[in-house]
Amino acid sequence: MLTGLMDSLTTVRDFIRWGASRFNAAGLFFGHGTDNALDESAALVMHALHLRHDLPEECLDGVLTATERDQVISLIESRIETRKPAAYLTHEAWFAGLSFYVDERVIVPRSPIAELIADCFAPWIDPQQVSAVLDLCTGSGCIAIASAVAFPDARVDAADISPDALAVAGLNVERHGLGQRVRLFESDLFRGLGDRCYDVIVSNPPYVGLGEMQTLPQEFRHEPALALSGGADGMDIVAQILVQAAEHLTGAGILIVEVGYSQEALVARYPQVPFLWLEFEHGGDGVFLLEHQQLLDYRQAFGPAVEVRAGSSGAQEGVN
16 A cells, blocks of 8 residues: 555654645645644554554654555545544544544534533533523534543433434443433423523534535535534524523523634624623634523514424434
8 A cells, every 4th residue: 555655654643644635735734633634643643553643752753564564554545535524534523522423324513502511611600500401502522521531520411303413422421421410301402301490501503505515615514514503694593593592591691603604694683682702712603692582572573383303403302
């Protein structure tokens, strides 16, 4: 396999640099955990070699065996040939400092909401008052699991309409030993949650508009469309969340929803609503916060509930 490389590439550092060059030449898209060719290459090389990402600098000059070289080259070439996000090749993604199993049944975790969880949603709510959290459209379960770690005394529910996504979430709940604290629900948004109420509702729902769906880079086409597509302007499912969320929040509760680059579409739908757009130290945007009372105050602006089949997100009692 590419035997000529055996003479010119020898160290870990060599293969990281080579992989980055190959990725740039192939015109790959980066947006599933890394945002550049060098970091993507490093992630794949370290995985192939079973090495930690925080490897000491001097170890990058270690020389690979012939078998290790073949393993690295195979993974680098697979990324180019398949255009799959690296996380689908390694079956691992990191979120909020935690490792998660992922495959094509769920989108790759990459939400800036991780930063909010690390801060226990402060200063927007008193962490000491958080006893129940809902992760709506949970996908891999990463937000729910990270929230359970951040709030060890809280009840955490995770809801999704996709049985496939919930199967992955179940693997991650078990992986982190949280089977007694994180409950999974097969639910079309709030429909299967009965009268449960939460101090914090967090959601990274489908929010990609129809036009954008048709022009997504090839890497995104490996992700489930159910978890991406949000209707004509991307806001159909978000609109349902806005209509229904107040009924499932405590009086001092907050709703946090990611809409990414569809922020303008949301504002265009509800120009009178005072969305609080959160800022992130480590990058990311398009995440809004509304308080329970605001959801009540602007309920008329959100309009009546309209039947929309939610994306990867009636129901069953906890499935784990």
